[in-house]
Amino acid sequence: MAMDVQVELKRLSAAGKLVFGTEETVKLLRKGKVQRVLLSSNCDPLVRSDIEKLAGLAKVDVVSLEQGSEEIGVLCKKPFGVSVVAVQ
Secondary structure, eight states: OOOOHHHHHHHHHHHEEEEEHHHHHHHHHHHHHHSEEEEEETTOOHHHHHHHHHHHHOEEEEEEEEEHHHHHHHHHOSOOOSSSSEEE
């Protein structure tokens, strides 16, 4: 999926539609409240496979980003790296 990641993340973050972290994303996937999941380029392979399995069951798109977790954290104005982002 081609998208300007920086613009998209800022827009969604301002709208309050982003959820950060594996645990929160998994909870929302199980409840069917996620439209799309974004994974950083350096996301842990075990986390990646778990998220992809759950997203497949929920019929939710998983987008692998070129950016690493630190860069995604900066784009989302977080003081920490972000490997998993759910879009509600």
